[in-house]
Amino acid sequence: MTTFVINERDRFPQTRVEISGRWLFGPGPSNADPRILAAMSLPPIGHLDPDFLTLMNESQSLLRYAWQTENPMTIPVSGTGSAAMEATLANTVEPGDVVLVAVKGYFGHRLVDMAGRYGADVRKITKPWGEVFNLEELSLAIEIHKPAILAIVHAETSTGVRQPLEGLGEICRANNCLLLVDTVTSLGAVPIFLDKWGIDLSYSCSQKGLGCPPGIGPFTMSPRAVEKMQNRATKVANWYLDMSLLSHYWGNDRTYHHTAPINMNYAVREALYLLAEEGIENSWKRHQENAESLWTGLEELGLECLVDKAYRLPTLTTVRVPDGLDAKAIATKLRIEYNMEIGLGLGELAGKVWRIGLMGYNSKPEKVLLLLAALKKVLKP
């Protein structure tokens, strides 16, 4: 074999940045519970190891509890929340299927983009960013478009809106339509009754309500959604996220599909155990109470929230940037002076809002105090 001279151009990067952590009050990742970080650093074992298979069962069970579902096909996908998001569409959309997307923020637009890539006939209805749809509007759109799938975001991370979902599942069932709901910024932190609300497909992430680092994406599909997948005329147009294959690994066969991200699975199991120990309804209550303290404190600072209180997410608050202030400059100041991250506006809201997260491990009274104290300092120096 010919050997060549080793190219050392890229062997010594000019930096070696040291990671020391920050207070993460943005849209996620949020700070992780030390128990979760300890779990992540346990030694890896094999993806077919009996201990790992047992751990998989535990995570599936706990994820069902977190979502309040009994869906057998409930798993953490081996990617971030965006991979789990794509998995919902990839498995159920066949070319030509009408997919109706109710768009009221950035992530609604992403659903439109993704559905189109799987050949869907995508229809959309829209609302201004910061508002919600009412049941009549959604019902009417279903009658007009007769979609195979209605996709809607429960907790819009770009606007801080909580979309009411009660009653929508019944309308979808009556119209032979699957209901797909984004619960990225709500799972574990905001009331969701997946089965009671008739939701067929959902996805989330690890780094918000669950307080785990990002890298693994909770995913669930109802028996109705599984049936649509099983009746496909074509293979799922995505190998990595193909649930018809993955169900054999996560089900009884334990057939190898891909090597699972072992340590991320340790982490999400620990996060889910923490949630089960607390009790989901206590976590929901905690997030609501700390968010209300934040809102009161913001008002005292003379700041205004974008979203009407009735539809405001407890996990993610969008705060209007007062006239004359530079949103990014304030966020940078917070980072430099107090080692603290808050989020900037996305899309239509770029420059107009900050996005402040209080999620999972960070939804605590003392963190609300800290955040408000720091905001006060940078706003009124």
Place this chain on the structure above:
Amino acid sequence: MTTFVINERDRFPQTRVEISGRWLFGPGPSNADPRILAAMSLPPIGHLDPDFLTLMNESQSLLRYAWQTENPMTIPVSGTGSAAMEATLANTVEPGDVVLVAVKGYFGHRLVDMAGRYGADVRKITKPWGEVFNLEELSLAIEIHKPAILAIVHAETSTGVRQPLEGLGEICRANNCLLLVDTVTSLGAVPIFLDKWGIDLSYSCSQKGLGCPPGIGPFTMSPRAVEKMQNRATKVANWYLDMSLLSHYWGNDRTYHHTAPINMNYAVREALYLLAEEGIENSWKRHQENAESLWTGLEELGLECLVDKAYRLPTLTTVRVPDGLDAKAIATKLRIEYNMEIGLGLGELAGKVWRIGLMGYNSKPEKVLLLLAALKKVLKP
């Protein structure tokens, strides 16, 4: 809002398995260096944090060194090696493109399956499992099929074969064909000169030669491959893995695409720094030497390797199961008595071979001794 009674069916799983680690001598994951596990447990920071952006640059640089490439578009994909594998095809295949796959094991078949899902006109040539293709066979097939992409596995994890690749890049270029090479079980451990060999697309994993836990997938594409992607008439049929979008996050714009798996990125950076500190050629030499000790030891135990020594991978050795022995029973005994994992045969080789890995942190003289001693005990009790 109506509230429902909390469903506690899945709140308390019947188990809570404790992870205590094993000696991982299977096809991967391999044991991780403690420095990498420590890096994984650092607190997460934001995916747009300046420190994280710097860390991304470092990983890109070090990945280029590991692959011996100067490809700007070299990144760790936010999923396992299988996601990076799919990314190579998803970004470059357009419906109707001829993709020629040289199949000589399980992962060749997977390339066929994946390419088909992206609408490729898939052609294949095959070799018995355990053998390699020679340059004339590949050259002839290229002339016959005139593919847009030739896909071949450098290190077949299912058979333990190392496919010679020198000269193939020139033939592909002369035929206006992209060369796609699976380096899952070779990156960091087996000589690869990506640019010198004219490879246009490659993918790997974190949990083998790099000695990191699984969950992040090295990916690289040459300027020729980028050009094919940029000339697409259609969007990449996979949002999560769309490099035309991801290049804006990993490039100068730093546009948000998805929240990166922060802690997995800490881990892979640390793994790559370890490799750069050792020097890639020293790592290659170490893997070769320890593999040769293993092969000698196996011979002394009366065991036979499947693959001809000239084409044997140093990272993964397939060992024939002697007549009358139950492959699975022996592997189980190793796990129960010595807390040690070795791999079973996949596909055509199920029941016929064991797959023994010595990769990354595990490629050490003392681990060879330990493994051989344990094998001796369970084979000749």
